[in-house]
Amino acid sequence: MKHRHVIDLEDLTFAQLQQTIELAGKIKADPVKYSHVCDGKIMATLFYEPSTRTQMSFQTAMMRLGGKIIGFDNPQNSSVSKGESLKDTITIVSGYADIIAMRNPVEGSAKAASLYSSVPVINAGDGGHLHPTQTLTDLVTLSNEKGRLNHLKIGLCGDLKNGRTVHSLIKTMSHFEGNSFVLISTKELSIPDYIKDIMDKAGCPYEEVDDLQSNIADLDVLYMTRIQRERFASEEDYQAQKGQYILDTEKMSYAKKDMIVLHPLPRVDEITVEVDDDPRACYFKQAVYGMYGRMALIMLLLEDKDYFFHSNDKKFISDVKCKNPRCIVNQEAYLPKKYYLKDNHKICDYCDNEIE
Incomplete structure (x- = not known):
């Protein structure tokens, strides 16, 4: 089809x-x-x-x-x-x-x-x-600013759990030769398992760390993300994560001269305004x-x-309810239940979460 x-x-x-x-x-x-x-x-x-x-x-x-x-x-x-x-x-x-x-x-x-x-x-x-179109934005930016889409060490920092831009970028960049990722976040905001599975399957190296300053030096690209208030169940949970990672001029002094900083925007406090004047700051051009x-x-x-x-050649399973409360099938009851098998796991075709 x-x-x-x-x-x-x-x-x-x-x-x-x-x-x-x-x-x-x-x-x-x-x-x-x-x-x-x-x-x-x-x-x-x-x-x-x-x-x-x-x-x-x-x-x-x-x-x-x-x-x-x-x-x-x-x-x-x-x-x-x-x-x-x-x-x-x-x-x-x-x-x-x-x-x-x-x-x-x-x-x-x-x-x-x-x-x-x-x-x-x-x-x-x-x-x-x-x-996906934010990822297309990122690819066009990288192609123009770095001159290539391969052999890049990409740091992603902030809300890696809820950051859809992060998920889309990793899924795509994992397929380009020589790329690797440094995933910088708190445990609570770490990358979902299904994204790790994609990197593992692609043979794409990655490491999970919790400190920005000590990991910025060898990055070709730093992708900052906002801690997204709207993705948290409570204000208390949001406040516990807010302000964990802030890119400022001091941290930028440890980075390569040709590293570029990207951000899907909007920003809150994760990049200070002083960084805007650094020629490596590409987030406004990125837009x-x-x-x-x-x-x-x-x-x-x-x-x-x-x-x-x-269409992907998937063998679908019917009448299995997705247990992800944020999935569309749990809000629009008429939708056909579409799940497929991946390495003996049942995966929701709508939200990509594993069905337990």
Whole structure:
């Protein structure tokens, strides 16, 4: 079965990924050339939780390609507030638009949306699960700023448990030759086991540490993340983790002269404003690179008839309930239960959590 949805960046083949990154570079070099390629096309941006960069980046990308936008940035301003299901929202909106970009705080929601959409769905973030276009942003940035996507030592610091940008980046970069990771977090915010399984399977070296300053010296890339208040069950739990990792000019003095600092933004207090003046700070440029990456992805999904993906060949198991309380199947009861076997473990096809 063929489809054109981007739920996980791994939906793209290596060749398609390279094609997208290269096109982003061409658009950046000559944006006027591409300013009318989406004339007459409509994108729906459905944002069920707050966003600045991702939402505006998608909207700007579509408008710079000559297209138009519809959608909402608050579900309370839509029929969702009246109890409309995800299925019904997507079915209706896909009849109005040519492409959908959706952010939803519930894990697996983008995969669920793709089951009912007649147009391409791009996952703009589904809870603490995945954020593929942020990873595309990161890849375009690395390609431009480091000149390569392989043989990089990448430090990831902060909320590695709930950081969907971290999960997506590791999943993708594990497939490039010679990459390794330093995972810097508290025990409470350590990387999920399913991401470790991906690195192990790819033969990608990684180490888990809890100190930033003593591990920054040999990094090629430092990826800082925010401790996400919205992902914690209580304010007390959040306060216990807040402020654990702060990148400042003193810590930067230990880093390589050509190391770059990335951050998906927004930041709170994890990078001091003094670091902004350091030429190695690339997080503001990173946001602009993201617009070009999304322009390329939108173009290919709407204009290139060969830019489709084959569904993964998985043997699904029915009628097994996912025990992840944050999974979409536990909020939208009509969804088909889709699980697959991986190394004799049952894995939810929506949220990638193991079914015990």
